[in-house]
Amino acid sequence: MTESNFPFSRDYSGYPLLSARMLIENRVYRSCFETALMTMINMRSTGIPVALDFTPQWAERSIGHTWNALLTNEKKIIAFGSFTDEEPGILHKACENMVKVFRYTYTMNHKLLELNLKEKEVPGTFRNLFIRDVTEQYMQTTDLTVPVKFNADIETHYGYLAAFDNSEWVPLDFGKRDGSKIRFGNIGRTAALLPVVIDASGFVQPVNYPFSITRDDEIRYFIPDTVNRTTLTLKRKYPAAYHSAEGGRRLMQGVMQAANEPDFSDAVSFRAFETWQPAVTIRADTLPPYRYWRYIAPPETPIAIAEMMFIDPVDTARKITGKIIGTEGCSGYNVKEHLTDGDLLTYYESPNWGKNDWIGMDFGAPVSLSKVICYAVSDANSIEFGDTFELFYHNGKEWRSLGKKTAYDAVLHYGDAPSGNALFVLKNLTKGVETRIFTYENDEQVWW
Template sequence: MKATFIFLFLVLLFSCQSSEEKQLEKVLTLAGNNRLELEKVLEHYKENEADSLKLRAAKFLIMNMPGHQSYIGKDIEEYYVEAEKIIFSDRKIDEQVNELNNLLLEFPSDDFEFKEDYSVIKADYLIQSIDAAFDDWQQGRWARGITFDEFCEYMLPYKCVEFQAFDDWRNVLKPIANDTLGDFSYNDIWNKTPYHAAEAINIKLRDTVIVDLKKPLKWHALYKVPFWCNIPSNSCETRTNTALAIMRSKGFAVSYDFVLQWPTKAHAHSWLSILIDHDRRMVCEGGHEPFLAALRPGECKGKVYRRTYSPNSALVRLNKEAGSVPSTLRNVFIKDVTDEYATTIDPVFPVLSGKRERKEKYAYLAVFDNAKWVPICFSEIKDSKQIVFDKIEKGAVYLPVYYINGRVRPFNYPALLNEKGELEFLNPDNTSKRSISLKRKYPLTRKAFTTALRLKYSMFQAAHKEDFSDAVTVHTFKEYSVSGSINVSDTTKYRYWRYICPKPYRCNIAELMFLDKDNKKLTGTIIGSEERSKNPHYSRFAAFDLDPLTFFASKTLRDGWVGLDLGKPESVGRIGYMTRNDDNNVRIGDTYELFYWDMDWVSLGKQIADDFSLTFHHVPQNALLLLRNLTRGTDERIFLYKDAKQLWY
């Protein structure tokens, strides 16, 4: 409903080519009874010729005001009152989150009344905001090098985020972390650029905007004094919005940059981009890190956008002309800045003859969010046989689609945009099939990858003596691995078997299985070196409990070990293992289903895992694959299978 109002007004405003004054008059007319307030602002800056630039700025704000909205009315005010009681109470932060989430049941966000800013904003507030922004730009130290156009987009706006309340946010937030800049005036180098000051403040904001929560805050409308630095949310959106408002209050020209959807994992993401001079920017994760030389190196971003105050005319036209528009592209106050972050390609996707939709004016490029395909950009269709998409980052799998009646409709197979900038279409070859072995359903997280490094050069040993003084090494890990099994060629019967980690860090192993020559699981008394903790999740028993989230952790930093006393000498034919992990390895007892994409997901069958890997047969070559755990979890990622390895995208 809110989006409908935005597009209606923007269509009225930009439906024809008009002069600045005509555009301004349209907004003044739309303002209705609030027209006088907007005219007061214009008249105020017309009085003094020295304010001519401020007059231009005021016109910029008013002309581009349609689509910017604010909550009004009794419900939002009551929500603020109740939220303040919760946030400034003595309750623990997780209790606050629970109560704020419950508050949404009493005050559903869809019930909040809202109006266009031009119909409610007051002249005094807008004048005060414009004057403060100009003081920061022209009299401050941190934005002297930027242009007027940059100032209008990234310093001037009277709000930093949609539905932000009209209050004295600049003056309230300005003192935060001021002690960080106290001595900057004594350093001629640091004082000549906003680089060092902005970085220092962002690091200082860690304690202000970073919170540790067990459960997320579902939604909030708390961008308002006095909530700004007290919002119990750990979302990057809240963190970035808060850090941005604090930075702008101090006179930095800052933008909110973001990806609508990561191309290679779930969720969106946002961060700060700070202008340190005209058209020169530095980026940082809002409120807790130094500046970054590059944002998430190695992680494909696909499409990067920047939030703006003025609308994107191409998006306005899309939302006017397209019969159905993805929710990701209904916000017209964004612009594409992908080429600032990555080398981009303009890939050409042929339209398969049987998939052509001649009535459609627009096509979209979608990425997979672990559950569905999400459009992240669009292209106006100029050739019905092939469609060009602008500025796409290499290194991800993209699906070209139409968007009809609220659903994506592919017009070709997904394609990997490879490092050479070429499209590799993933059209499954059902005439050439194979068997594949799978160990995981999701790429390794950084922590899971690091802990699995401990496996390398670790060993399986067997012995006749309890103290392993006569130990025989039956296998040494020479390559990286997260799970699997090794065949034991030594047929000698030994009573004692163990996994030992000789490297200088604690032995960590999540699961072990010793099996005889008939592949039957052997049992015995669990033995091992001293445990690091009395917590049962990290005990010797955790290495044999078939729970990947528990693991043995040794107290010693070298030669920690865990194993079995079989009670009598036994011959072991195979040993299964799993490193400490994120529960995305194949888990024994869980049910899995493998799919491949052939213009929709096609099942290759279900299996209940009885080992640390799964083998599927009759899998088409050149297919995009997806392994789902039907028992638990949501982290599941598309992959290719090449050279007996899963390649994640």
């Protein structure tokens, strides 16, 4: 069974589960669950004991995942992903953080039966009685008891631990409630979790502050200090994955220059690209007018820039444009016009390595500017100029807004924010869907 013989497709997402016969006959799979299911069917048919394991929700991003696990004679597991090049035994998607793993079984889980008999509202994952908790086979775990501080009047027999899926809290484990306490077992560590109950209308209701379990097995609650306030400087609304991290790296060590001579013989240089940043701002409000501006590629590297913005000194919401100048040509379809198209998902890439390629702007005459902004190649989750954002913090019961701001720079500054171990989320109200919870530690966003 190879990937070429069994192509992957999402065209059937939203339809009911396909039967084994239909999977084999059509050879098109819509999800990780069906690829793992087909792998299990094939391997079990030849006598290989393979299980179907899943996490209902990744701890640090949206959705969950399903994969396979080979059960050895030594009662150990060898986890692997279907249709991947990973070596068996290397944890599938090891870079993803998870706190719960379940296995599909033929035997009914009587704990889940009791949950469904006692509770009117049960999350979809736990309506399936034929799964069992195998988290301890994948990671170090913790048993804990969470006090009920909020919504104690909601009468339930069980509570849940929920992870943030980029928009809401999704239950991924359940525990028995004993009056003002809820007991949970086999919980993975280093993730932000919210203890909740489900009310009579089926809504998730917090019962305590969000928390994480440290690697040292300590509970760390995310409690905001609303008395002592602080200022946040925010650079992104979502953590930088490889593509965005690499984009910021490629911007490093470049040099920006301003001049009034076309050969830049009178250039003033700005070395503002020394550290990794999703975007770099050069303050120009104290500079004399210049006709020419350019960015020179780092040594041994072609240019890769998503946007180059020149901001008016009076109307700081207005971008000034001129004629794009610089090294001839481009790499592939990454043309110069992408520098000013207002789309962070497109970018300009120069054609040469190690030849001091450069790109810039001729304004036709010397102009004054308030700032110059260079955006790195990224996933467009940076603080984009002109977009409106809203920052929230979690007070234990709900998300509370700290106000809306329109970005006129590559960073956002929020004064009067709660200090302490507060948990925040920043939303772009103009565009995009990805957002992620974070704390603010040592003047940096720490993602959860």
